[in-house]
Amino acid sequence: xxxxxxxxxxxxxxxxxxxxxxxxxxxxxxxxxxxxxxxxxxxxxxxxxxxxxxxxxxxxxxxxxxxxxxxxxxxxxxxxxxxxxxxxxxxxxxxxxxxxxxxxxxxxxxxxxxxxxxxxxxxxxxxxxxxxxxxxxxxxxxxxxxxxxxxxxxxxxxxxxxxxxxxxxxxxxxxxxxxxxxxxxxxxxxxxxxxxxxxxxxxxxxxxxxxxxxxxxxxxxxxxxxxxxxxxxxxxxxxxxxxxxxxxxxxxxxxxxxxxxxxxxxxxxxxxxxxxxxxxxxxxxxxxxxxxxxxxxxxxxxxxxxxxx
Numbered sequence: 001x002x003x004x005x006x007x008x009x010x011x012x013x014x015x016x017x018x019x020x021x022x023x024x025x026x027x028x029x030x031x032x033x034x035x036x037x038x039x040x041x042x043x044x045x046x047x048x049x050x051x052x053x054x055x056x057x058x059x060x061x062x063x064x065x066x067x068x069x070x071x072x073x074x075x076x077x078x079x080x081x082x083x084x085x086x087x088x089x090x091x092x093x094x095x096x097x098x099x100x101x102x103x104x105x106x107x108x109x110x111x112x113x114x115x116x117x118x119x120x121x122x123x124x125x126x127x128x129x130x131x132x133x134x135x136x137x138x139x140x141x142x143x144x145x146x147x148x149x150x151x152x153x154x155x156x157x158x159x160x161x162x163x164x165x166x167x168x169x170x171x172x173x174x175x176x177x178x179x180x181x182x183x184x185x186x187x188x189x190x191x192x193x194x195x196x197x198x199x200x201x202x203x204x205x206x207x208x209x210x211x212x213x214x215x216x217x218x219x220x221x222x223x224x225x226x227x228x229x230x231x232x233x234x235x236x237x238x239x240x241x242x243x244x245x246x247x248x249x250x251x252x253x254x255x256x257x258x259x260x261x262x263x264x265x266x267x268x269x270x271x272x273x274x275x276x277x278x279x280x281x282x283x284x285x286x287x288x289x290x291x292x293x294x295x296x297x298x299x300x301x302x303x304x305x306x307x308x309x
Contacts, residue, residue: 001139002079002106003056004032009267010054011036015275019050047072052278055079056106059142063088066103070095075102075278077270081146082291086299093288102277102284104270105291109151110158111269114229117260118215118222119158121233127216128156128198132226133206136175136184140204143182145171145301148202152213153301154294156190156198159215163293164198166191169305175205188301229266231258 003023010018018038023029026042033040047053053069055062055078063083069076076096082105083089096103109115130152140147157163167190171183178184184205190198211226221234237252262269276282 005267006054006056007032007036007038009265009271011038013268013271013275016271020044047074050074052076052274054274059084059146063092066092067095070099070101070103073099073101075104075274075284077104077106077274079106080108081105081150081298082295084142084146086295089292089295093292096288097285103288103291104274104277106270107151107154107291107294108266108270109155109226111266111273112224112226112229113260113262113264113266113269114224114226114231115155115213116262117231117258118213118224121258122159122215122217122222124217125159125196125215126218127214128159128196129214129216130155130199131201131210131212133201133203133208133210135206135209136177136204138177141179141182143171143173143178143184143186144202144204145169145183145186145188145298145305148204149186149188149200149301150294150298152198152200152202153188153190153297155213156196156200157293157297160190160192160194160196160198162192162194164190164297164300165193167297167300167304169301171305178204183305186301186305190297229260229263231260232256233258 007018007021010016018036021029021033021038021040022044023040024042029040047069052075055065055076057065059081062078066076066078083092132148132152169186169188172185173183175184186202188200213224213226215222219235223232233256235254237254239251242248242250273282277284277287
């Protein structure tokens, strides 16, 4: 799924050429190669003819492919999570540092235009709330924490500007068609030294796709629709109960709808940054350092959930 999206963006980007698609599934690989004017192979022995590599395999295959790419000296973009475990994540990051090669993780919400606009206006966040719910899909072989929650963990850490001092989580494995041992619901709470609290809800047993983020400050609420990529700011003015026969509740709110100047597709903006890393125009050490914090917190989330269960 993600491989097909990366193929499209790589083929259409002004600064990249999609040279080869590697896929053990011949039918899928050939179809993608024909669609995007590329070449398909079932496997590959050498990376010598490529400037960079995108690893968009299922998570369990990230480490061997990324290690091969990094060992060949190729800048490597790996889909999230970087690796199935924290130890393997550190292994990949250490390998990139030792080879002095850029590595990037596909934490795509960093490049959501509405999220980027949110970071431009937030001032003193007190409460971050994210809901990331989806209908069940059998193609995901991992649980929702690594598949969905890691995006919101990453956003929470970036909003706070620090690692959390408190992590608690509850998970539930409830769908009969999910792989054994993979969670379908994850409720995560993060507490930061600044006082910020983050409540992150992920589910793949919903009947509709929901992607919403809210940041509460003392004088306003910033709401982001991650699907529609828009932003709304609410300022509470006053509230009271309606008198007499028309009893009820009346709230007065001022609503601001900021203009989002950068409306590019997140995957294309992510590729812009990867190209910058490949060309040496961006700091590869800074990029690499940004990958470990959300994966560390994800590991803490799963340990907390295991204790709770």
